[in-house]
Amino acid sequence: MAAKPELQAQISALPHKPGIYKYFDDEGIIYVGKAIDLRKRVSSYFTKQDHNKKTQQLVKNIKRLEFTIVDSESDAFLLENNLIKQHQPKYNILLKDGKTYPFLCITNERFPRLIPTRNKINDGSRYYGPYANGTSLNILLELIRALYPLRTCNYKLTEENIEAGKFRPCLELQIGNCNAPCIAREDEATYNQYIQQIRNILGGDLRIPKQYFREKMTAAAQGMQYELAHQFKTKLDKLEAFQAKSTIVNASLTNIDVFAIASNEKSAFVTYLKVMNGSIILTQSVELTKKLDEDDAEILAPLVMQMRQEFESESREILTNVALELPLPGITLAVPQIGDKRKLLELALKNVLYARKEKESMNERSKDVNEVRIMETMKKDLRLKELPKHIECFDNSNFQGDFPVSAMVCFRNARPSKKDYRHYHVKTVVGANDFDTMYEVITRRYRRLVDEGQSLPQLVIVDGGKGQLSMAVKALKDLNLWGQIPIVGIAKRLEEIYVPNDPLPLYIDKKSETLRLIQRMRDEVHRFGITFHRKTRDDATLKTELTDVKGLGPVTADKLLNKFKSVKKIRELSEQELIAEIGKAKTKVLQAYFDSQTQAEA
Structure with missing residues (x-):
């Protein structure tokens, strides 16, 4: 363009x-x-x-x-x-803004606190995350609070304030959640040891915290402090249970980002895994709506950049299932084919394919529910005895009585079943006679279904008013099928629905799903029929033009039309090209005809 x-x-x-x-x-x-x-x-x-x-x-x-x-x-x-x-431009894939993802913050103060937040402040505090959702953050927060007696108050715990006795311990001391550094019952060195271990846990490394609790448990047992030893064992068990729930990969794999993408016609699905110290510490899946039929690499490249930025990744290695070229100096991009990295990528692929399958299944289930509802509504509105799972709709086309054809479209479960569509060349009717054409086509269609032992539709729709409907009914009666196939007609002008033996149209709400489906079928059969009619008319016109050329003959005309599709393209062929197709003698006849046509037009 x-x-x-x-x-x-x-x-x-x-x-x-x-x-x-x-x-x-x-x-x-x-x-x-x-x-x-x-x-x-x-x-x-x-x-x-x-x-x-x-x-x-x-x-x-x-x-x-x-x-x-x-x-x-x-x-x-x-x-x-x-x-x-x-x-947010109309034709761009809109990537989700991650500014509201939650963090865990270790505050920059004496006796630091661990708090969840969605706002990062440049005050020297250390932020971990962001986390893909609040659930994963809360699980981690609850674990840490169960392991370490951290304060939750916002007192300013300076040495001067503590020595001056400005604070009083709260209920957290009584229930064992805090050792009250506010009244000097917890020394700063021990408290900072807790904070360092919390940093290890938040970084995905559980080795040092596990060693700490194991040593404490052993020492307490050796000192015959069995109740205290049991407390440390309980905390060690919590850590190991948390680690067991985490996906463990090869311990040598650390600081790696893994991205996998799978797409369909309308959407792309991406899964992101963040690996630290041999464990997957973050997973995030997103769905994106395609805008310009982008390929997977086009979609994934900007998303990798954005998700690394939003989740503050410092990984020096990125694994993906499609090859990417990204402007990231010093960072390795790879599509692994073997080994532990390939297994890690396959884990991401398994997740993203599952996400795509679930979404497609959900859409399919939603379609099924909608279709059943539409068919049940139609059954009620048209007073049918059965759910109309199989519906057929007929329409006729002709041009001033010439080239009469008919068409039938079939819907199954309220969806087009294009393999069941049919075209008909009208055989017994001369001129523009919609009534007799409808009789012929209905007769041919259902005689064949009966002869072949095929199932009959639960509803037939004819595009037309009382005249076309009455001829369709007559055809069913002559086939001894009257009463076995419900049939209605739709009149074009007022979108009225007629049923047999009732001079008045059936009233259906103009906004109803029944009328919308009937209109959709009527429009589809009209489109299908008109397309066939135009092709029939054009083929006949072209064939007639060439077969009228004396000395050419129908076999030669068919040969040229089948290969070049139109008289215009045949006109444009050079003399040598025509000779190669039909020989010198017929080429001379055809070119003389074209020359005479050109002179006549001039």
């Missing part, structure tokens, strides 16, 4: 540099993209001929463009991501 003149001038002025480009329609930004070479990338939208329909629609709507030059491809990635979040 060629660019408009005003756009072409802008494109010609674009630099051969990395940057981002923004497309606008009359209302604002509709697409943001990145490029290593701005001019080449933007030009490709208007010069390539194989764009899909969605991209063609995007290009059609572009009224103007803007661009920003950046220093590197990495800067282009980040700027594109930020602009997509800010403007």
Whole structure:
């Protein structure tokens, strides 16, 4: 699709540099993209001929463009991501903003606290996360509070304040959740030892905390403090139970990000695993709606950049199931084929494929529920005895009485069953006679079903009023099928539904699902029939034109039309091309005919 003149001038002025480009329609930004070479990338939208329909629609709507030059491809990635979040353009995949993900914060104060938060403040505190959801954060928080007696108050525990006796212990001391550093019952060195172990746990390394509780348990047992030894054993058991629930991979695998993507026609699903010290410490799955039929690499590349940014990943290695090229100096990108890294990637793949299957199954179940509801509504509205799982709809087409054809579309479970659609060349009716045509086609269709022992539909719809309906009923009666197949007609003008033996139309709410399905079938059979009618008429017209040429003959006409499809294309053939197809003598006859036609038109 060629660019408009005003756009072409802008494109010609674009630099051969990395940057981002923004497309606008009359209302604002509709697409943001990145490029290593701005001019080449933007030009490709208007010069390539194989764009899909969605991209063609995007290009059609572009009224103007803007661009920003950046220093590197990495800067282009980040700027594109930020602009997509800010403007949410119509044709971009919208990536979820992770600013509300929760963190665990170890506060920067004497006797630090461990608190959950969604706001990061630059006050020297240490933040861990973000966590994909509140559930995983709460499980970790509850574990740590069960292991270590941390304070939860917000007192300013300076040495001066404690020595001055400004504080009084709270209920947390009485229930054993805190050792009351506010009244100097917990020394700072021991408390900081707890904090260091908590940092190890939050970093995914449980070895030092486990060793600590094991040593404490042994020492207490040797000192015959059996109740205290049991307390340490309980805490050690909690740590080991937590570790057992974590997915353990090879202990040598650490600081790795794993991304797997699986997509279908409409959506893409991505699973992210973060591996530290041999354990998966974070999992996150997202679903994205495709906007321009992007391939998996196009979708995954910006998502890797964003998710690493949102989850503050410092991993130096990224594993994916599709090859990516990302502007990340010093970071290894790989698609592993064997070994423990391949097993890790397969775990991510298993999760993402499960997520896709679940979503597709949910959509399918939702469709099934909708279809049953529609059929039950139709059964009630049309007073049918059975659920109309199999419905057939008929329509006729002709052009001033010539080339009469008919068509039937079949819906099963309220969905089109295209393999059951049928075309009919009318055989016994001369001229434009919709009534007799309907009789012929209904007779042919259901005589064949009976002869072949096939099941009959639970509903037949004819496109037309009382006249067409009465002839369809007559056909069923002549086949001894009357009473076995319910039948109705839909009149075009007022969308009225007629039933046999009732002069008045059946009233159905204009917004009802019954009427909408009948209209959908009527429109589909009309489309199907008109397409067939035009093809029949065009084939007959073309064939008649060539067979009228004296000295050519029907076999030669059919041969040319079957290969070149139209008289126009045959006209455009050179003399040598025609000779190669039909020989010198017939070529001379055909060219003389074409010359006479040209002179007549002039």
